[in-house]
Amino acid sequence: MRPSDRGSPYNDYFRTLNTELKAHGPMRPVMLIDLDRLDHNIDVVMQSVKRGGKHLRLVEKSLPSPGLLAYIAKRAGTQRLMSFHQPFLNHDAQVFSEADILLGKPLPVRSAELFYQAHKGAFDPSRQLQWLLDTPERLQQYLRLAQGLSVRLRVNIELDVGLHRGGISDNAVLGQMLTLISAHPQHLEFAGFMGYDPFVGMGVPGILGSPQALFEQVMQRYTGYVDFTRQYFAGLWRDGLTLNTAGSPSYRIHEQEKLSTEVSVGTALLKPTHYDLPSLSEHVPAAFIATPVLKSTGLVNIPALDGRSRVFSWWDPNQRGTYFIYGGNWMAEFESPQGLKSNELYGRSSNQEMVNGSPAVELRVEDQVFLRPTQSEFVLLQFGDLLGVRGGKIVEAWPVYS
Ligand SMILES: Cc1ncc(COP(=O)(O)O)c(C=O)c1O
Numbered sequence: 001m002r003p004s005d006r007g008s009p010y011n012d013y014f015r016t017l018n019t020e021l022k023a024h025g026p027m028r029p030v031m032l033i034d035l036d037r038l039d040h041n042i043d044v045v046m047q048s049v050k051r052g053g054k055h056l057r058l059v060e061k062s063l064p065s066p067g068l069l070a071y072i073a074k075r076a077g078t079q080r081l082m083s084f085h086q087p088f089l090n091h092d093a094q095v096f097s098e099a100d101i102l103l104g105k106p107l108p109v110r111s112a113e114l115f116y117q118a119h120k121g122a123f124d125p126s127r128q129l130q131w132l133l134d135t136p137e138r139l140q141q142y143l144r145l146a147q148g149l150s151v152r153l154r155v156n157i158e159l160d161v162g163l164h165r166g167g168i169s170d171n172a173v174l175g176q177m178l179t180l181i182s183a184h185p186q187h188l189e190f191a192g193f194m195g196y197d198p199f200v201g202m203g204v205p206g207i208l209g210s211p212q213a214l215f216e217q218v219m220q221r222y223t224g225y226v227d228f229t230r231q232y233f234a235g236l237w238r239d240g241l242t243l244n245t246a247g248s249p250s251y252r253i254h255e256q257e258k259l260s261t262e263v264s265v266g267t268a269l270l271k272p273t274h275y276d277l278p279s280l281s282e283h284v285p286a287a288f289i290a291t292p293v294l295k296s297t298g299l300v301n302i303p304a305l306d307g308r309s310r311v312f313s314w315w316d317p318n319q320r321g322t323y324f325i326y327g328g329n330w331m332a333e334f335e336s337p338q339g340l341k342s343n344e345l346y347g348r349s350s351n352q353e354m355v356n357g358s359p360a361v362e363l364r365v366e367d368q369v370f371l372r373p374t375q376s377e378f379v380l381l382q383f384g385d386l387l388g389v390r391g392g393k394i395v396e397a398w399p400v401y402s
Contacts, residue, residue: 009337009361016352016392018368020190021290024394027325027366030392031373032382033068033398035390037286038270041269042284044282047253049263052255057082057102059266062376064088065386066095072269081246082264086111088401093123102156102244103132103195104264104297106166109141116149130156130191130242132169136176139188143180144225146187148231155181156242159225159354161195163217170229178233190233192242195222196264201249201279211279215253218245225258230324241359252279270380272373289371289383296365302346325369328353328356331379337361340369 014233017032044134049056057080063069073079073096081096082104083089092101095117112131119125133139144151156166157177168174181188195216200211209217221389222245230237245260248268254260268280270287300322318339329348334340340357342348355369363369371378380386389394 001319003302009363009367011336011346013392014336014368014370017288017290017370017389020392020394021292022366023370025290027292027326028288029330029383031380031386032290033287033388033396034286034288035388035395036286039075039270040270040394041207041283041286041370042072045268046076047177048252048255051262053258054254054260055262057262057264059104059247059264060088060092061085061104062248062266063269064093064377064380065172065400067396068388070096070387071388071396071398080262082266089115090118091401093125093129094118097122099123100128102130102158104194104196106132106134106138109138109145112142112148113145114213116151126152126154130154132156132158133177133192136173136180139180142189144182149255152187152189152255153216154189156191157193158170159195160194161197161198161221161245162214165196165198167195171225173229174225175232178229178236182233182236184217187295190236190241191235192244192261193222193225194242194244195225196247197245198247198249200253201251201277202215203277206372211250211253215250215256217256219259226259232347239276245286246247246360248275249277249279267376269342270373270376272375272376272379273339285335286371287373287376287380289330289373289379290368291326291328291371293323293350293365293367293369295328297322297364300343300346318358321357321361321363323355323357323363324352325355327351328355330371330382333374334369335372336370345348359375 056078058069058072061084070087079098080100081092082102083092083244084104086107131153142153160167160169181190199220200214243261246254246263248265251263251265254263267275268283271285273284299320329350334374340355343354343356346354385397385399386395
């Protein structure tokens with residue numbers, strides 16, 4: 001990005017944000033969510049989901065703020081959530097009492113027990129919650145929990161569709177689980193399958209298969225498990241089962257198939273740098289870290305080297321400006337002004353990180369440095385409230401999960 005006028009380190013977009021944050025921001029590191037850009041990403045996802053005739057399930061861990069989730073859910077018109085963490089699950093069940101929640105990983109049975117102990121409110125787990133289970137052994141544990149609590153648990157079975165992160169990888173084991181479910185209708189209900197396939201869109205080296213070829217293998221596996229179930233456990237099969245698939249990297253390609261009923265998407269709505277993928281080319285980055293410059297100290301000066309440090313500045317014009325920012329060392333890449341870098345020799349810091357750039361960027365104390373997170377989930381939890389901006393103005397402050 002080129003500065004659009006002389007004397008400004010920013011393009012128009014970041015200059016507007018810099019002015020807004022200096023006037024109305026907290027002047028500490030913040031996570032900005034650009035709502036105009038988020039709207040665009042939600043609409044891109046929904047158009048695809050509609051073309052595919054599916055539903056959208058929002059990945060809660062990738063959008064870890066109830067206010068952010070509620071905003072997206074409203075615009076997308078979905079109440080489906082995928083949860084990964086028992087404390088967040090209890091929170092979701094209370095805040096989103098109408099939600100339909102599918103676990104995204106199998107939790108230890110004790111976590112499930114803690115969920116039931118802590119649960120209160122109108123959310124009815126026997127109708128609205130699906131536990132994701134991966135082995136006959138864990139299913140036995142959940143059966144004992146259901147018997148002990150006198151409840152009926154809805155069971156979604158994790159399929160290995162090629163990710164090899166556990167889950168069902170042969171019909172015999174699937175058959176054991178479905179037999180157990182069939183034998184205990186009072187306590188267990190078959191609710192569907194989950195098959196997650198991010199590798200399809202993650203850009204694996206071409207020699208390992210094109211996205212299309214990988215997708216076809218995924219669907220072959222998924223279809224095999226569905227056909228097996230329909231043939232040998234017809235009594236469990238019904239309309240309305242949750243046949244979940246995809247994630248951000250692969251959701252688009254599922255427009256091509258009619259087997260799954262829903263796709264899960266989270267991170268693509270914010271598009272951190274690791275999601276700069278061909279499959280997400282229509283998405284735009286919508287989350288930025290902004291943090292003020294605390295100090296501008298000129299040429300690079302490394303402890304112990306002192307005056308000899310000047311060789312770095314002499315050698316590299318991008319080490320002639322030294323700035324110390326508020327915080328640092330995040331899972332993020334510098335975005336604006338252009339050309340900034342952290343200094344590995346000086347050392348990374350979470351408190352006041354040294355950042356180097358060319359003095360031509362004309363960055364001043366209290367200007368903001370903008371970074372793009374590399375992922376969403378954990379990074380989004382590190383800044384307190386997410387600040388929603390629209391048209392360059394701060395319009396929302398959403399607490400994150402604690
Ligand atoms: C089971 C499952 N589904 C879907 C996703 C996709 O999440 P995202 O869209 O944030 O990449 C994940 C991410 O870890 C997952 O584990």
